[in-house]
Amino acid sequence: MDAECLIVGAGVFGLSIARALKTTGREVVVVDAVGVGAGASATPLGVLAPHAPDRWNEKKQSQFEALTSLSELVQALEDETGIDVGYRRCGRLIPLTRDTHVPLWRGRAQDAESNWQGVAGMSIISPDPTWLSAEAAPFGAVNCGLSARIDARNYCRALVASVGTVETGYRLSHLENNTAIFENGTRLSAKWIFLATGADAFRLLPDVEDDVPAGRGEKGQAAILRVGPDSGLDELPIIYRDRLYIVPRGEGLVAVGATSERDYLDAETTDTQLDTLIERAREICPRIAEAEIIEKWARLRPRAANKRLLVEKHPSLEGVIVATGGFKTGLAMAHIAAEQAVAKTAA
Ligand SMILES: Cc1cc2nc3c(=O)[nH]c(=O)nc-3n(C[C@H](O)[C@H](O)[C@H](O)COP(=O)(O)OP(=O)(O)OC[C@H]3O[C@@H](n4cnc5c(N)ncnc54)[C@H](O)[C@@H]3O)c2cc1C
Incomplete structure (x- = not known):
């Protein structure tokens, strides 16, 4: 074996997995075709926004837990690495353009009181017109206090600083049991290979049904x-x-x-x-x-067929764990995907 754990893909998913493994004392090698944050994880936006707090369900609950636990994780990461990842619980304005929207959002603000467990609230405000123009928000704006932002590029830098180095120039061609074969001719074997190549990962998975790929x-x-x-x-x-x-x-x-x-x-x-x-x-x-x-x-963006995180053992290859499907909320969910991926090594 070349490594106990080989992570292919140095986006926020692969790096979060590497960090989670390292904190449990595992030996980790991370490789990437291009370099750290060469894919979607370098998004300039870095929005961390919750679902609307009404009609609460399991998916909303797990996203709420991800958003709240992320703030603790980034604090620990900043303390460890000294890198400011630009996390701010800055809120999010949603302009109200119709009077009929006002009672709807008042109801949601009440739902936020119970479902967000006092972590943050939601209210209707008159926004600063130099930031959100009065014409754009004729009935004010909702302020979603749970929304936050993060500097995705610095988040990746901090994760690398925590993990060690990333080897670049390794573009994955295909996988065999416990082995990754790269376009440069290298074969790397590992007890566990984590496939974290974002949107590219779907091509190495079987269709979920006839002519329906695992994702795109x-x-x-x-x-x-x-x-x-x-x-x-x-x-x-x-x-x-x-x-x-x-x-x-x-x-x-x-x-x-x-x-x-x-x-x-x-x-x-x-x-x-x-x-x-x-x-x-x-x-x-x-x-x-x-x-x-x-x-x-x-x-x-890596979008799984069911639009959810895709973290699972590869259905036909030994020692391969797939971790992708971050789609539009990958920055908020990467640490949860990493926990799930690491847990698969015990299952
Ligand atoms: C325009 C845009 C805006 C977004 N805004 C937000 C946002 O505001 N908030 C949010 O939470 N999410 C946002 N996202 C989604 C988020 O960026 C992704 O869900 C997340 O970054 C996915 O991370 P990943 O590590 O799975 O994939 P990636 O970041 O794509 O990382 C994959 C890595 O694998 C490498 N790789 C690819 N193929 C191979 C191969 N064959 N061999 C070896 N290495 C390979 C790549 O070089 C890359 O480094 C946005 C995405 C886009 C495109």
Whole structure:
């Protein structure tokens, strides 16, 4: 065996698994085709948003637990590595554009009181019109106090600092029992191989039913805008409207995204769909009306067929554990996926 545990893929899933294994004293090797955060995990957005607190169910409960436990995890990670991962419980504004929405959200705010167990609340407020314009929120805005943000790139950096090194240039070709075969001709064997290659992982799994693959990559585009050094953005809430996120980041930056594309020609190029999204953002958020675009970015979200986390032993290969399916909430769920993946080594 070349390693006890081999992790293929150094996104937030693979790195979280590596950290979870290391904390239990396991020997870990992490490899990646390109490098740390080369996939979806470098998203500029970093939104950590809960489901609506009404019609509570098991899925909402587990997402709530993931969001609340993440804040403790990032604190421990920051203490250990000294890297600020930019976690802020900043809240999220959802503009109310119809009067009929007001009673609906008042009801949800009551549900938040019981279902969010006092961790955070939900209220209807009059937002700062320089951040969310009055025209965009004629009936005020919901402030979801449980929503948070994280700097996804620094989160990955901190995870690497905690884990050790990542070997790059290892693009997985295929898998055999306890063995990973790479395009550079290397074969690495391990007691446990964790397949954490994001959207790429689905090609190494059987279809869930005839002609229905285990999952697919769904393209998303996003951008980073520079507002200015003294912009005081750090304390502002995220804005969310009709799939458009406007996310304040540190250092005078704001992220805007994201598209959702089933069909695409190139997974990593941006186009006019992103430009349209940026224009929509500028219309509702006066502070970014003139902001300079400093980065445009696109990658594939790993979307499992049932839109849930996909953490399971490979159905036909010995010693292979699959961990993917983060889709739109992978940053919030990676540490939970890691716990589940590590537990599979005991099962
Ligand atoms: C535009 C956009 C915005 C998003 N915004 C958010 C958000 O605000 N909040 C949130 O929670 N989630 C968000 N997501 C989703 C989130 O980014 C993903 O769910 C999560 O990052 C998936 O992590 P992963 O480690 O499974 O995959 P990835 O981050 O894609 O990592 C996979 C890694 O595997 C490597 N790899 C791929 N193929 C191979 C191979 N054959 N051999 C070896 N290595 C390989 C890649 O180089 C990469 O480093 C967003 C995604 C996109 C695209």
